[in-house]
Structures are given as structure tokens and as C-alpha cells.
Amino acid sequence: xxxxxxxxxxxxxMFETGVDEMSWDDTENYRMGGSYNWPSVTEVFKYRExxxxxxxxxxxxxxxxxxxxxxxxxxxxxxxxxxERIHLETSSVLLRQLPVEFLKCPVNWKYxxxxxxxxxxxxxxxxxxxxxxxxxxxxxxxxxxWDNEYGIMKMQVPAFEATKYKITNRDFYEFVKxxxxxxxxxxxxxxxxxxxxxxAVHPSFWVCHKRCKSGCGSDLASYSHCTLxxxxxxxxxxxxxxxxxxxxVYDVIEMPWDWPVDVNYHEAKAYCTWKGADYRLPTEGxxxxxxxxxxxxxDFECDPICSSEMxxxxxxxxxxxxxxxxxxxxxxxxxxxxxxxxxxxxxxxNGLPGYQSNYLxxxxxxxxFDGRHxxxxxxxxxxxxxxxxxxxxxxxxRHFFQHLGFRMVRSLSNEPTPVRLCKxxxxxxxxxxxxxxxxxxDQCYISTTNIQMKxxxxxxxxxxxKKQMGIDVDYGCPLVSYCxxxxxxxxxxxxxxxVFGCGPGYTAFLLAKTFQNxxxxxxxxxxxxxxxEFQSKGYSVWGEGEEETTFxxxxxxxxxxxxxxxxLSWTPNEIAGYDIILFHSLDRLMEPKGWLLKLWECIxxxxxxxxxxxxxxxxxxxxxxxAEWFD
Numbered sequence: 001x002x003x004x005x006x007x008x009x010x011x012x013x014m015f016e017t018g019v020d021e022m023s024w025d026d027t028e029n030y031r032m033g034g035s036y037n038w039p040s041v042t043e044v045f046k047y048r049e050x051x052x053x054x055x056x057x058x059x060x061x062x063x064x065x066x067x068x069x070x071x072x073x074x075x076x077x078x079x080x081x082x083x084e085r086i087h088l089e090t091s092s093v094l095l096r097q098l099p100v101e102f103l104k105c106p107v108n109w110k111y112x113x114x115x116x117x118x119x120x121x122x123x124x125x126x127x128x129x130x131x132x133x134x135x136x137x138x139x140x141x142x143x144x145x146w147d148n149e150y151g152i153m154k155m156q157v158p159a160f161e162a163t164k165y166k167i168t169n170r171d172f173y174e175f176v177k178x179x180x181x182x183x184x185x186x187x188x189x190x191x192x193x194x195x196x197x198x199x200a201v202h203p204s205f206w207v208c209h210k211r212c213k214s215g216c217g218s219d220l221a222s223y224s225h226c227t228l229x230x231x232x233x234x235x236x237x238x239x240x241x242x243x244x245x246x247x248x249v250y251d252v253i254e255m256p257w258d259w260p261v262d263v264n265y266h267e268a269k270a271y272c273t274w275k276g277a278d279y280r281l282p283t284e285g286x287x288x289x290x291x292x293x294x295x296x297x298x299d300f301e302c303d304p305i306c307s308s309e310m311x312x313x314x315x316x317x318x319x320x321x322x323x324x325x326x327x328x329x330x331x332x333x334x335x336x337x338x339x340x341x342x343x344x345x346x347x348x349x350n351g352l353p354g355y356q357s358n359y360l361x362x363x364x365x366x367x368x369f370d371g372r373h374x375x376x377x378x379x380x381x382x383x384x385x386x387x388x389x390x391x392x393x394x395x396x397x398r399h400f401f402q403h404l405g406f407r408m409v410r411s412l413s414n415e416p417t418p419v420r421l422c423k424x425x426x427x428x429x430x431x432x433x434x435x436x437x438x439x440x441x442d443q444c445y446i447s448t449t450n451i452q453m454k455x456x457x458x459x460x461x462x463x464x465x466k467k468q469m470g471i472d473v474d475y476g477c478p479l480v481s482y483c484x485x486x487x488x489x490x491x492x493x494x495x496x497x498x499v500f501g502c503g504p505g506y507t508a509f510l511l512a513k514t515f516q517n518x519x520x521x522x523x524x525x526x527x528x529x530x531x532x533e534f535q536s537k538g539y540s541v542w543g544e545g546e547e548e549t550t551f552x553x554x555x556x557x558x559x560x561x562x563x564x565x566x567x568l569s570w571t572p573n574e575i576a577g578y579d580i581i582l583f584h585s586l587d588r589l590m591e592p593k594g595w596l597l598k599l600w601e602c603i604x605x606x607x608x609x610x611x612x613x614x615x616x617x618x619x620x621x622x623x624x625x626x627a628e629w630f631d
Contacts, residue, residue: 151352158413191266349395351449371429501585505531509558600629
């Protein structure tokens with residue numbers, strides 16, 4: 001790599017968790033146990049300065065041969081810089097949820113005008129005729145891209161109509177005024193669960209006087225920004241019966257009725273349902289049709305973010321949204337197809353044809369190809385770089401907030417809605433049924449491009465359990481005996497062991513007779529659940545009725561008290577200090593390289609690394625990945 005040493009492993013272990021981590025990640029504590037001991041602001045600033053100096057040193061001294069492509073050493077540098085752009089945006093959303101008294105507005109921070117020179121007027125529909133669109137970024141396009149952007153997909157988009165503006169605060173106020181948050185029939189099951197949990201009565205960044213639940217956690221769990229003094233006018237003339245103000249990043253300001261409303265997916269869908277049975281959100285194909293751009297090429301300026309003339313609200317031109325009619329419409333008469341706020345899309349997040357994860361950040365996209373993450377498109381006022389690109393493809397879980405709104409569409413054709421929903425195992429998406437107006441359920445579901453998720457399917461996992469725990473199965477015993485002999489002959493320490501690809505845990509239980517502490521890690525939540533069941537009960541039941549089978553753990557041969565099982569989609573920094581690593585899952589991983597290149601940080605000096613895999617992974621192949629650190 002471009003750097004050889006970490007700057008501060010302790011800090012990097014705390015800071016590596018993102019804002020949309022998966023359900024098995026605890027974002028308030030360490031995954032392996034224990035609470036964060038947060039450093040001081042001064043210490044963080046010193047660390048940040050050290051990182052900056054290191055990056056500048058790399059830029060100034062590392063060998064550079066053009067062009068920089070996906071397999072170029074410098075790709076990691078651009079990946080880091082683009083990821084910081086994401087942090088800029090997500091951090092601004094977190095700031096927007098903090099009490100304003102904790103914040104200080106930066107010098108020269110500029111909110112947009114509350115209204116354009118002319119009123120936005122009614123949000124009329126624009127008819128858009130049928131046309132083919134091409135989705136995906138060419139591999140040789142001369143800018144950085146995340147792995148999910150690559151691949152080419154052609155799609156015929158039937159005729160539809162779309163609101164010329166994104167839905168404004170004024171539009172959405174009508175939904176609030178009729179009590180939309182209290183009408184169960186307007187909400188999906190998942191959405192209604194969110195409403196009940198959050199006790200929501202209006203969008204999260206609106207401010208009222210009723211001390212509404214804020215959604216903050218930990219020390220701010222009791223905080224509410226809805227403490228408005230009702231004696232203060234909101235400055236509105238069109239909504240004089242309404243007492244609402246608006247939470248911007250650093251301030252509570254007068255309600256900007258012509259700005260787009262910020263809502264999550266559930267709120268957007270409920271609004272569409274309220275408007276009528278035919279209304280819905282755009283699909284990804286329809287979004288590109290609304291942009292009405294020429295097909296992608298490798299020409300630099302084919303992406304508007306690369307142009308010197310960006311007539312849209314991106315790149316922090318303002319420190320807020322702008323009125324929906326502030327910038328001119330495109331050639332179809334559609335406003336804000338790029339920037340202002342992101343817009344929710346009906347499609348589930350999934351890879352394009354030929355998707356390949358990048359070993360430098362193997363789990364950036366693929367864990368979210370689960371049917372629980374819905375796409376967002378277009379960027380916002382604070383989006384920069386790749387985020388604001390025509391090729392960007394991001395997603396959040398449906399209850400999440402961002403600087404994010406929506407527009408409505410309605411089909412004008414009898415053709416099925418051109419939506420791509422993600423077909424993932426029921427264990428991953430909770431078996432929830434997902435419906436989109438006009439979609440053909442026999443056509444719209446596309447298998448997840450995360451091939452590792454097949455190891456969440458019940459029949460696949462049952463075969464693995466049977467292989468390890470079936471009657472007369474001697475799985476793992478010869479391998480563990482081999483390891484034990486090496487340990488005995490060499491006088492190795494026997495404190496900590498870890499098994500990657502532990503499955504239902506049998507090998508981990510065997511090692512626990514020799515080692516003081518054993519960790520079993522697997523990507524598959526279903527297999528980790530089986531391992532925990534074997535640990536707590538001594539058995540696990542699979543199948544139903546006549547097909548039901550009980551698998552028993554031979555307790556006399558194993559130890560269970562000193563084993564911990566963790567579901568992980570990558571190797572976090574906490575995985576360190578092991579005397580032996582037993583790696584079972586090379587054949588099950590979509591991108592093994594990313595896992596292999598981290599092993600040297602996980603093992604103690606003079607530790608033992610053992611692989612159990614198919615003949616594909618012969619020693620010469622493994623040496624290409626690990627020879628730099630292992631004998």
C-alpha cells in the first residue's frame with residue numbers, strides 16, 4: 001500500500017463505524033465488548049492534522065504513473081478522499097439533529113433565500129414520453145467511482161408524468177394538517193412501525209412547540225428541538241394557522257415554504273398514498289429519464305459535476321436547500337434533477353450487471369444489497385465530487401434521514417413500472433413483502449448481486465450444519481488435531497484463537513478446549529444464530545414437519561463457555577492479538593483479497609495462520625496475498 005504504518009490504531013478502531021451500519025453492529029460500543037473511551041477534541045484535532053500531513057506526504061512522494069485506474073495504488077487515495085466527502089454530508093445531518101446551543105455557525109456560512117424572485121406556484125405534472133436509458137459508469141471513465149456504479153444496464157422506460165418540483169414544505173404541510181401521521185391506512189407496515197416508535201407528527205426538521213421526540217440516542221435521548229415559543233410568529237402569510245419553524249444545520253429559522261421538504265422514505269410513500277392510489281416515487285430508470293442526458297461516454301464533461309458551469313444547488317453553493325424554482329428547469333421542464341436535496345427512489349439498492357466489489361472496501365455496497373436499503377439519487381446542496389455525479393448510486397435504510405426529499409410520479413402506460421427490487425433471503429430482509437404501484441412481482445425482483453447472501457438461505461445453511469454437526473461426521477477434528485500438534489511442538493501461546501468462516505461453530509468449540517478465549521466470525525447471520533443456539537442449548541433444529549432434523553453438539557468433545565460468536569461483513573480493527581487464525585471461508589467470500597490483506601494485523605508475532613479451503617487456494621496463490629507478512 002501507499003502507507004506502511006497506522007497513525008493511531010486506537011482512534012481508528014473507534015472511528016471506523018459509519019452511520020448506516022448493519023443491524024449486527026453496535027455503533028455506541030465496541031463490537032467485541034466494552035464501551036468507547038472517547039478522546040478529547042484536542043486529541044482528535046491533533047490526529048486529524050497527522051492524517052492530513054501523511055496524505056500530503058503520500059501525494060508529494062509516492063510514485064505516480066497515469067492513468068489512475070481501479071487497480072492502481074493511488075485508487076485507495078481517491079477512495080479515502082471521496083469517503084471524506086460522504087463524511088462531510090453525513091456529519092452535517094448529525095449536526096442538524098444536535099441542540100443549536102452546542103453549535104457555532106461558521107463564518108461565511110450562507111443559507112439560501114427563503115423564496116425565489118417569483119413564487120414557486122403549483123407543483124404541476126410534466127409528461128415524459130417513453131425512451132431507453134442507460135444506467136452505469138464506464139470502467140474507463142476518468143474519475144473515481146464506487147464499486148456499485150460500474151456495469152452497464154439498458155432499460156426501456158415507459159411513459160410517465162412527474163411533478164416538476166420536488167415536494168415542498170408547503171405541499172407537505174397539507175398532509176400534516178389533515179393528520180396524515182395518524183392515519184394508519186396511508187402507511188406501509190414498516191412505515192407505521194416507525195411512526196409509532198418515533199411518535200412522529202411532522203417532518204423531523206420541522207420545529208413546533210410540543211416537545212416531539214427527537215430520535216437522538218445516548219446522552220441526548222431526552223432532547224427535543226420542538227420547544228418553539230408560540231408567541232413568536234413564523235413569518236408566514238400563507239399558513240397563518242400554522243406554528244412551525246425549520247431546523248437548518250446551525251439555526252432554527254423561519255419556515256421556508258418553497259424549499260423541498262426533508263423526509264424519510266416512509267413519509268414520502270405515505271404522502272404519495274394520500275394523494276391517490278396511482279401515485280408513487282420515481283424508479284431509477286425514470287430518474288435518469290427525467291435528467292434527459294445523452295448516453296454516458298468516457299468524455300470527462302459528460303458528467304455535469306466535471307463541468308465548469310453547474311447551474312444547480314450542489315458543492316455548498318449555499319449551506320442549505322434552495323427554493324425549488326431557484327434554478328432553471330432542464331429541457332423537459334423538470335427542476336432540481338441534480339442537487340438541492342437527494343430524492344428517494346423506489347428501487348432497492350443492488351449491483352448492476354457484472355458487479356464486483358472492491359477489495360479496498362469490500363463491504364461499502366454489497367451488505368446493503370439486502371432489500372432493506374432503498375436508493376437515493378441526485379445529491380444535495382452539500383454533495384461534492386462523486387456524490388454529485390450523474391453516476392452516483394447511494395442508498396439508506398428507509399427510516400433514515402439525510403438532506404433528502406422526493407417528487408411524485410404516475411405511470412401513463414399499461415406497461416409494468418420499471419422498478420428493480422432486491423430478491424434476498426428472507427432471513428436478511430425479515431421476509432417482508434414489498435409493493436410498488438404498477439410493478440409486476442414476477443418481473444421486478446432481481447436476485448441480490450451479493451453472492452455471499454446465499455449463505456443466509458435455509459437449505460444452504462442446513463447443509464453446512466449437517467456437514468459439521470451430522471451423525472458420524474468427523475468435521476474439523478483432524479484439522480484441529482493438526483493445529484494442536486504444531487502448537488505443542490512449538491510451545492506457542494494458547495491465549496486467543498479466532499476462526500473466520502466459523503459456520504455453526506464446531507471448529508471454534510474444538511479449539512476452545514486448548515485456547516483460553518476463542519472468537520468465531522462469519523458473514524452469515526443465520527449460521528451465527530445456529531452457533532449461538534448450539535452454544536446455549538447444545539442442539540439446533542432445522543426444517544419442519546417430516547423434514548425436521550435435530551443436530552446435536554457432542555458436548556464431551558468440546559468447550560462452549562469460552563467462545564464468542566460475531567457476525568461481521570469485514571475485519572474491524574478490534575480483531576487483533578490472536579495466537580492462531582483458522583480461516584475456513586475463503587471459498588465462500590465474494591472478495592477474499594480484502595480479508596487476506598488484513599490478517600497480518602490480526603495475529604500476534606510468531607502466531608499460526610491455518611487455511612482450510614478447496615484446491616483453488618494453493619500455497620503459490622495464497623503467497624501472492626500474504627507473503628509480505630507471513631513465512
